[in-house]
Amino acid sequence: MNLKEQLDCLFDPRSVAVIGASNDMMKWGFNILNILLTRGGRDIYAINKNGADVQGLKAYHSIGDVPGPVDVAVITVPFRDIPAAMEECVSKRVKAAVIISGGLAETGGEGARIEREVLKIARRGGIRFVGPNCMGHFNAFSNLFTVPYLPPVRKGPLSLISQSGNTSQSIVYLAYEMGLGFSKYVSSGNEADLHFEDYLEYLARDDKTKIILGYVEGLREGRRFFELAKEITRKKPIVIMKAGRTEAGARATQSHTASLAGSDLVSEAAFKQCGVIRVEEVSEMVDVTLALLGQPLPRGRRVGVLSTGGGGAVMAADALMRQGLELPALSPATMDKLDSIFSRRWSHGNPVDNGGDPFDYASLWAMMEDKNTDAVLISGAAGVSRNMAGWVSVPDLMSEAVDQWIEASEADELVDVTRLMELMKAYQKPAVFCNLAIPNKKRGDLYKKLEQSYDVPFLTPERAAKALAHLVEYSEYLGVARGEG
Amino acid sequence: MNLKEQLDCLFDPRSVAVIGASNDMMKWGFNILNILLTRGGRDIYAINKNGADVQGLKAYHSIGDVPGPVDVAVITVPFRDIPAAMEECVSKRVKAAVIISGGLAETGGEGARIEREVLKIARRGGIRFVGPNCMGHFNAFSNLFTVPYLPPVRKGPLSLISQSGNTSQSIVYLAYEMGLGFSKYVSSGNEADLHFEDYLEYLARDDKTKIILGYVEGLREGRRFFELAKEITRKKPIVIMKAGRTEAGARATQSHTASLAGSDLVSEAAFKQCGVIRVEEVSEMVDVTLALLGQPLPRGRRVGVLSTGGGGAVMAADALMRQGLELPALSPATMDKLDSIFSRRWSHGNPVDNGGDPFDYASLWAMMEDKNTDAVLISGAAGVSRNMAGWVSVPDLMSEAVDQWIEASEADELVDVTRLMELMKAYQKPAVFCNLAIPNKKRGDLYKKLEQSYDVPFLTPERAAKALAHLVEYSEYLGVARGEG
Numbered sequence: 001m002n003l004k005e006q007l008d009c010l011f012d013p014r015s016v017a018v019i020g021a022s023n024d025m026m027k028w029g030f031n032i033l034n035i036l037l038t039r040g041g042r043d044i045y046a047i048n049k050n051g052a053d054v055q056g057l058k059a060y061h062s063i064g065d066v067p068g069p070v071d072v073a074v075i076t077v078p079f080r081d082i083p084a085a086m087e088e089c090v091s092k093r094v095k096a097a098v099i100i101s102g103g104l105a106e107t108g109g110e111g112a113r114i115e116r117e118v119l120k121i122a123r124r125g126g127i128r129f130v131g132p133n134c135m136g137h138f139n140a141f142s143n144l145f146t147v148p149y150l151p152p153v154r155k156g157p158l159s160l161i162s163q164s165g166n167t168s169q170s171i172v173y174l175a176y177e178m179g180l181g182f183s184k185y186v187s188s189g190n191e192a193d194l195h196f197e198d199y200l201e202y203l204a205r206d207d208k209t210k211i212i213l214g215y216v217e218g219l220r221e222g223r224r225f226f227e228l229a230k231e232i233t234r235k236k237p238i239v240i241m242k243a244g245r246t247e248a249g250a251r252a253t254q255s256h257t258a259s260l261a262g263s264d265l266v267s268e269a270a271f272k273q274c275g276v277i278r279v280e281e282v283s284e285m286v287d288v289t290l291a292l293l294g295q296p297l298p299r300g301r302r303v304g305v306l307s308t309g310g311g312g313a314v315m316a317a318d319a320l321m322r323q324g325l326e327l328p329a330l331s332p333a334t335m336d337k338l339d340s341i342f343s344r345r346w347s348h349g350n351p352v353d354n355g356g357d358p359f360d361y362a363s364l365w366a367m368m369e370d371k372n373t374d375a376v377l378i379s380g381a382a383g384v385s386r387n388m389a390g391w392v393s394v395p396d397l398m399s400e401a402v403d404q405w406i407e408a409s410e411a412d413e414l415v416d417v418t419r420l421m422e423l424m425k426a427y428q429k430p431a432v433f434c435n436l437a438i439p440n441k442k443r444g445d446l447y448k449k450l451e452q453s454y455d456v457p458f459l460t461p462e463r464a465a466k467a468l469a470h471l472v473e474y475s476e477y478l479g480v481a482r483g484e485g
Numbered sequence: 486m487n488l489k490e491q492l493d494c495l496f497d498p499r500s501v502a503v504i505g506a507s508n509d510m511m512k513w514g515f516n517i518l519n520i521l522l523t524r525g526g527r528d529i530y531a532i533n534k535n536g537a538d539v540q541g542l543k544a545y546h547s548i549g550d551v552p553g554p555v556d557v558a559v560i561t562v563p564f565r566d567i568p569a570a571m572e573e574c575v576s577k578r579v580k581a582a583v584i585i586s587g588g589l590a591e592t593g594g595e596g597a598r599i600e601r602e603v604l605k606i607a608r609r610g611g612i613r614f615v616g617p618n619c620m621g622h623f624n625a626f627s628n629l630f631t632v633p634y635l636p637p638v639r640k641g642p643l644s645l646i647s648q649s650g651n652t653s654q655s656i657v658y659l660a661y662e663m664g665l666g667f668s669k670y671v672s673s674g675n676e677a678d679l680h681f682e683d684y685l686e687y688l689a690r691d692d693k694t695k696i697i698l699g700y701v702e703g704l705r706e707g708r709r710f711f712e713l714a715k716e717i718t719r720k721k722p723i724v725i726m727k728a729g730r731t732e733a734g735a736r737a738t739q740s741h742t743a744s745l746a747g748s749d750l751v752s753e754a755a756f757k758q759c760g761v762i763r764v765e766e767v768s769e770m771v772d773v774t775l776a777l778l779g780q781p782l783p784r785g786r787r788v789g790v791l792s793t794g795g796g797g798a799v800m801a802a803d804a805l806m807r808q809g810l811e812l813p814a815l816s817p818a819t820m821d822k823l824d825s826i827f828s829r830r831w832s833h834g835n836p837v838d839n840g841g842d843p844f845d846y847a848s849l850w851a852m853m854e855d856k857n858t859d860a861v862l863i864s865g866a867a868g869v870s871r872n873m874a875g876w877v878s879v880p881d882l883m884s885e886a887v888d889q890w891i892e893a894s895e896a897d898e899l900v901d902v903t904r905l906m907e908l909m910k911a912y913q914k915p916a917v918f919c920n921l922a923i924p925n926k927k928r929g930d931l932y933k934k935l936e937q938s939y940d941v942p943f944l945t946p947e948r949a950a951k952a953l954a955h956l957v958e959y960s961e962y963l964g965v966a967r968g969e970g
Contacts, residue, residue: 026843102830102840102841103828103829103830103840106795106830107829107830162796163796164794164795164796164797164799165794165796165841166792166793166794166795166796166797166841166864166865167794167796167797167800168796170920170945215796217795217796217799243796243799243800243803244799244803245803245807246802246803246806246807247806248802248803248805248806248812248836249799249800249802249803249806251802251834252795252798252799252802252832252834252836252838253795253799280947281945281947282945283944283945307651308651309649309650309651309652310591310649310651310702310737310738311647311648311649311650311651311652311653311700311702311728312649312651312652313737314649314702314728314729314734314737314738315652315728315734317731317733317734317736317737318728318729318730318731318733318734320733321731321732321733321734322730322731327733343588344588344592345587345588345591345592347737349736349737351733351737353737355587355588356587356618356650356651358511379651380651435655459768460655460766460767460768462765462766
């Protein structure tokens with residue numbers, strides 16, 4: 001079996017055994033068996049050296065006692081018992097394993113010695129394994145979950161390789177909140193056997209994975225990562241959150257997953273050279289992912305700002321400039337169009353402040369069609385003035401009229417959003433929205449439509465500008481930018 | 486009447502007239518009259534030059550026709566009609582006015598000339614006014630709202646002066662989401678008469694205002710602001726978001742509220758010298774406000790990090806270092822205590838990674854009691870492992886047991902949170918939590934308790950570190966820090 005076949009099996013086994021299965025709710029052996037049983041769809045075996053029943057299932061004393069074949073073993077026993085468990089897996093001809101248990105290389109001394117021993121046994125038996133010191137893995141499409149401690153997971157185009165279990169919880173949770181879904185996930189732990197780079201190579205060829213996300217503390221095969229990433233980023237984006245940026249952070253990675261963070265400047269330069277999008281925060285990771293999924297790659301860094309208020313215009317201009325983007329002068333034709341759309345109070349320049357009037361799509365079309373812009377940032381977004389009518393208390397006699405008015409407006413805007421998507425594609429220009437003041441509950445069909453197309457408004461101009469800057473840089477790296485594409 | 490008396494009247498008038506009251510839902514004159522009527526509690530008059538009924542109310546042709554006295558007039562008529570409206574207010578002996586209408590100084594030319602004329606008329610009649618080109622004001626405690634376009638507002642300790650209407654919508658909305666409430670709010674607009682500094686002076690003496698928030702594009706009385714702020718920040722914090730940080734942003738402020746942003750470096754230095762906390766984003770403003778309300782001012786910048794996982798520990802260390810805070814070595818006594826609490830897998834240093842075990846309050850007490858720490862940052866916070874049990878699907882036969890276990894855990898933690906609050910006070914040490922992976926719906930009594938004390942978990946380590954850094958700097962400014970307090 002080659003690596004691809006073994007990982008195919010890891011992510012979609014016909015049978016799984018939990019070594020260390022337990023009835024104690026505080027234990028991993030309880031929760032992993034539990035999520036496997038709940039999800040169902042494959043043969044699940046409980047292994048417990050005391051041999052008692054576990055969660056209503058007959059428990060086997062050893063994996064060797066299981067009658068049928070076992071594709072994948074999940075090992076949750078105390079660290080000193082892992083070598084014996086791995087020996088039994090070898091005898092049983094298990095194909096791949098996930099070692100959850102910690103206390104190994106990250107603690108040094110005896111733990112490190114045991115980790116080396118386990119690796120030797122696995123290599124001898126041809127078993128590839130995840131971990132140790134990890135949180136498990138999942139494949140949303142095959143409904144396989146060995147990781148019990150995650151927020152709800154939707155099926156979708158993202159895959160995540162994480163060198164931290166708890167950071168991946170944050171990523172998965174925020175992605176869920178923003179409507180994003182996953183294909184595959186692995187908490188890579190100490191990476192005694194399977195390295196970050198192995199998963200990366202595998203996901204590159206996975207058709208269901210459109211964007212690869214990674215949380216990295218230290219890479220074990222830097223050169224291989226670089227070569228792989230250089231090839232992969234031509235086809236699918238890689239978004240990496242690299243921790244250990246400061247001395248204190250770097251020191252902390254050692255005791256966490258026994259990895260060496262290395263020089264942050266070197267990482268930064270290497271990521272740039274192989275087209276990896278590097279982010280600093282979980283929220284930034286989710287933001288850029290949304291932008292990559294919902295937006296075309298821009299042909300340059302000239303951004304037109306369209307705002308339904310002055311504060312939003314000023315803050316957007318500040319945010320874009322700080323991200324190294326440009327605010328070009330608008331073309332005379334656009335200025336004329338805007339003059340005919342807005343009242344005389346508009347700002348007469350970029351950033352465009354319409355003077356506080358309700359949002360008008362005609363002004364957005366003008367900004368999108370302008371030859372001087374490569375992207376448009378909309379602050380105080382479409383639909384907001386109308387949605388806000390929901391905040392206004394109206395006398396009873398008028399409430400029906402207000403409802404009708406909101407309904408009619410939303411219907412108009414659905415048509416407009418469709419047109420916007422067409423323009424984005426035609427002109428190859430991103431159009432990113434930002435507005436904090438949109439109560440979730442007031443998001444009607446318009447926002448559902450935006451969410452389906454991943455064109456969800458960013459919370460603040462800063463976050464929108466940062467996501468846009470990542471798109472611009474990725475576009476420049478790929479040579480899509482003006483004059484090259 | 487002095488300034489204080491006039492502003493008292495502005496924020497709690499017995500009677501309000503809306504000049505330009507309308508039946509057209511798209512108009513300010515509709516929405517302002519509407520919110521005044523809905524809130525009730527005072528005499529409301531509709532003024533409309535056509536004299537028709539408005540929203541079931543008899544409309545007067547002119548404010549002069551109103552039978553009783555009028556304390557405050559809200560003016561929403563087109564800009565050329567404002568001078569006449571203000572003349573009528575003078576004749577009627579109105580005490581204060583709010584001019585919503587835009588199209589004045591911010592557009593230059595005729596608008597600027599009219600703005601000067603209106604100011605002259607108001608001065609002659611002794612009327613002070615808010616705006617023009619603004620969104621209105623409110624007083625949550627007296628239930629007065631002239632601003633119709635805001636998310637729900639709770640009563641609370643914050644007051645906000647904003648030179649942008651739409652930015653203030655974002656601030657008020659995010660504050661609402663985080664459980665914060667307001668006393669007074671004013672959208673100051675072009676500040677033709679009443680300046681940012683007038684409101685600042687007034688709010689300084691307002692007992693219901695514990696923290697003053699401001700969104701600033703340009704200050705018209707820089708010297709006065711500086712002197713006032715220097716005095717006020719000794720007693721209550723001032724948190725300012727100053728826009729126009731970049732050239733493009735600064736240029737945009739001119740067409741927005743006719744203000745000059747000035748050199749950002751000068752602003753930055755001045756804010757520092759008068760103890761103003763300057764923030765860059767709406768979310769940062771709300772974060773530092775929560776920290777100020779819920780946390781003691783620390784005596785130094787040495788932060789102990791306590792994490793239930795390695796990724797959280799590393800990211801917190803990075804974030805704190807980047808904010809200029811320190812990660813001290815823990816005292817031998819604390820190391821001993823942690824050795825006795827954790828399994829051998831813990832990180833044996835600061836940042837403390839407990840090795841992925843459930844959170845244990847005993848470790849937090851040890852960190853709080855350590856003489857080497859001035860503050861503690863908790864990543865992957867209390868209650869989370871237990872709350873997460875809500876994510877786990879359990880077999881029917883066990884679900885009751887799980888419910889009981891969660892309930893018992895939460896009860897324990899309520900007691901623990903009370904103790905934490907006592908320790909924070911006793912040692913004068915902030916304890917800030919951060920964890921993204923807390924589903925809102927799973928927040929039980931524990932989180933209600935945390936919210937009541939404003940000790941709400943921050944979304945990311947970056948945001949927690951930034952809020953903490955603001956606390957440290959404010960503390961150092963006030964001389965509370967070690968050796969001075």
